[in-house]
Amino acid sequence: MTCSPLEAEYVRTFARSQAAFERALPCFPDGVTHVSREMQPFPVMVERAAGARKWTIEGREVVDYMMGHGALLLGHSHPAVVDAVQRQVARCTHPGGSTELEIEWAEAVQRLLPSVERIRFVASGTEAAMLAVRLARTFTGKPRLLRFQGHFHGWSDGLIPESNAPHGGPELGVPAPAILSLPPGDLNRIEEALRTHQDIAAAILEPTGGHWGEVPLGREFLQGLREITARHGVLLICDEVITGFRVAPGGAQEKFGVCADLTVMAKILAGGLPGGAVGGRADVMDLLAASGAGPKVRHPGTFNGNPVSAAAGVAALQCVADGTAQRRADEVASQVRVGLNRIIREEGLPWRAYGTFSDFHIRTGYDGPQPDDGSFIPYDGAFEPLSAPLPRGLVNATRQAMLLEGVDWFGLRGVTSAAHTEADVQLTLSAFGNALRRLRAAGIV
Numbered sequence: 001m002t003c004s005p006l007e008a009e010y011v012r013t014f015a016r017s018q019a020a021f022e023r024a025l026p027c028f029p030d031g032v033t034h035v036s037r038e039m040q041p042f043p044v045m046v047e048r049a050a051g052a053r054k055w056t057i058e059g060r061e062v063v064d065y066m067m068g069h070g071a072l073l074l075g076h077s078h079p080a081v082v083d084a085v086q087r088q089v090a091r092c093t094h095p096g097g098s099t100e101l102e103i104e105w106a107e108a109v110q111r112l113l114p115s116v117e118r119i120r121f122v123a124s125g126t127e128a129a130m131l132a133v134r135l136a137r138t139f140t141g142k143p144r145l146l147r148f149q150g151h152f153h154g155w156s157d158g159l160i161p162e163s164n165a166p167h168g169g170p171e172l173g174v175p176a177p178a179i180l181s182l183p184p185g186d187l188n189r190i191e192e193a194l195r196t197h198q199d200i201a202a203a204i205l206e207p208t209g210g211h212w213g214e215v216p217l218g219r220e221f222l223q224g225l226r227e228i229t230a231r232h233g234v235l236l237i238c239d240e241v242i243t244g245f246r247v248a249p250g251g252a253q254e255k256f257g258v259c260a261d262l263t264v265m266a267k268i269l270a271g272g273l274p275g276g277a278v279g280g281r282a283d284v285m286d287l288l289a290a291s292g293a294g295p296k297v298r299h300p301g302t303f304n305g306n307p308v309s310a311a312a313g314v315a316a317l318q319c320v321a322d323g324t325a326q327r328r329a330d331e332v333a334s335q336v337r338v339g340l341n342r343i344i345r346e347e348g349l350p351w352r353a354y355g356t357f358s359d360f361h362i363r364t365g366y367d368g369p370q371p372d373d374g375s376f377i378p379y380d381g382a383f384e385p386l387s388a389p390l391p392r393g394l395v396n397a398t399r400q401a402m403l404l405e406g407v408d409w410f411g412l413r414g415v416t417s418a419a420h421t422e423a424d425v426q427l428t429l430s431a432f433g434n435a436l437r438r439l440r441a442a443g444i445v
């Protein structure tokens, strides 16, 4: 099969990555270890990273907007995190017992998130969301969970269905979960659903909107949801795996002025190492206490409160506590969005870059207003047009073209960090202009 000149250049440029990928194919399905790392004809292999940059095994330097799948608000290998991890690794990686470090980690979270009266650490965001739902069901004695289409809460059986709705198919190997799934954004429908269904334990959501804010939600919706759930005796679970410590030191709850009953955390929480947590109301969390009067929810987990993750987490949370890192990452994202839109307009493309925090998304097939404003949301934030899948071939080709120009992002979206500089932004924007010319030359746009 012949490939486009763009793909041919990608293959030539990243030949060592291709050779490594051929070794990976007999090891991993699709040759990758995470569904979002799949790329045609192969992904680049990364050798090392620092700040906002990473280097492929060919030695090609790229500006990174994958940022550890959002875990690295401070950039790659921040010196304070590296130092804390190195010191801890030499002390112990798993003492098989409690540590003062995990207390320090918990206190750091509690200082930033006042809704966290008690906390338990787990090994990932998936585990944290699973535990939060189990606690809510036990606390309320009700089986059903209200969730929103297109909101992702990890890949557990109970939570992966509907995370790509309305466009995804059924999840294979997953029994029918006890959920009620609604499109996001419609408070009237939620009110109606809670009135009709008396068996709902909790509502869970990504507070800035599904898929990292691809379909943004704002203050009014979150405050409305808080009010409705409280009135119906339904717990509110904020999944702050992305937003926690990123959209503000106290996450979306601080930004939007709400207080969740339970909060799901991961990513920045553990400073870029594996780790997650559930925190929230003491009366709910105390279901985990053996001494509690109510039923005890069991919570084992070999890597709960792992000291290396704790060391990284304490260091990272200290660095993000005053809001400077978040402001910087937001500013970079805004500059990137404004710059991308200028180039999109110059090129006459029906595309629009948007985002509400340190994120950016490009929506293709858009022919609405194109204001200069970096905070403009296309389609007024409507769910259907913003959640429609982007053409896979275009996303893949854009990623190839951007990698050739020295930038890595998730195809048509990315996440910024406090480590990105003005020079990184300028390089990104000129890479984007050149990438579009490559896509045109290949007949892709």
Ligand SMILES: Cc1ncc(COP(=O)(O)O)c(C=O)c1O
Pocket: 069, 124, 125, 126, 127, 129, 152, 153, 154, 155, 206, 239, 240, 241, 242, 266, 267, 276
């Ligand atoms: C909002 C949200 N919740 C949960 C998860 C799952 O976290 P993890 O990948 O640590 O299991 C993710 C992962 O990206 C996420 O974005």
